[in-house]
Amino acid sequence: MTKITVMLLEDDVRASYTLESTINQHPDFTVVAISETCSEALSQYNAYKPTLVFVDISLPDGNGIDVIRQLREQNAECDFIMTTAERETTTVERAVQLGVIDYLVKPIRMSRVNQALEDYKQYKQQFARTATVDQGEIDQILRKAPTKQSRQTPKGIDATTLASLKTILLQENLHDFSADEIGNLMNVSRITARRYLEFLESEGLIRLVLNYNTGGRPRRLYQIISQDLK
Structure with a gap:
């Protein structure tokens, strides 16, 4: 399986390092570009065409949501995950309206990053398996299917x-x-x-x-x- 390419838009060096190291430890993902500003992100995207972009909101030269909007207007073929300390419902709503597939609140837990990566991998695999999907599969992709009751502890945790x-x-x-x-x-x-x-x-x-x-x-x-x- 070809690794899923990732770009980071993050101006906090520590957060960027943590994200990069966690993503690169996953066998199915690789970070190909790291940007610290909106303008750099737009340039880096055009150079590397990553499949997945992690986007912070508050940046030195603008707003990460505006970067997503601009890339959407350019018909960029990528998906976005927000990484931000902002929790206001209006901000979350704006991100959802732009098609963000996940929203990670800082300080970000490494386990939550890995969960986001696994969810995204399964999301991509569902589309790759077949040319058509039924209602149940669409509900699962859009996370509308009823959640099955989980085990008291997950697999591997005694x-x-x-x-x-x-x-x-x-x-x-x-x-x-x-x-x-x-x-x-x-x-x-x-x-x-x-x-x-x-x-x-x-x-x-x-x-x-x-x-x-x-x-x-x-x-x-x-x-x-x-x-x-x-």
């Missing part, structure tokens, strides 16, 4: 292990902890610990922070933001 992690976080009173530290406390691998931490992050119980005081690549640390771990 309820007993998750409960053990929650107990450790409550009892140890940890601050700025890493997947390595949690892995040692739980006697599991770093990869396993990170998977459980990312689940708690997706539930809004902890948050990811990047420590840039390393002299190299930033270190991934987590902080508890809710005591609702019981």
Whole structure:
């Protein structure tokens, strides 16, 4: 499968780095261009023709929504995902009217970015499978189909292990902890610990922070933001 090409329009260096590294870790996506201004984004789009564009709203020389509108007027064959701290319903409505397929609120969780990528991949695959679709498939594409009741914990997350992690976080009173530290406390691998931490992050119980005081690549640390771990 050819990788889906992505462009980022983001003037915050840290947010841009986080998005780029997360997207490039996905096997089906690759970042081909990064822009920090509206004018640069329009030029970069014409040069790279990405399939998917992540767009911030507040930019040094304008508004990201205006960039989407201009590209729509140029009949640009791409899709858009908003990445912004703006939560006003009028802003969300404007984005939806322009056909934005997802809207990520800052600070953006890495698990939420991965969810957006997986949703988009499935969205593209549905169109690629067949030349026609029935009503049920259209409803699913437009997210109008009834949501099936989900499992208490997703695949790959064991309820007993998750409960053990929650107990450790409550009892140890940890601050700025890493997947390595949690892995040692739980006697599991770093990869396993990170998977459980990312689940708690997706539930809004902890948050990811990047420590840039390393002299190299930033270190991934987590902080508890809710005591609702019981």
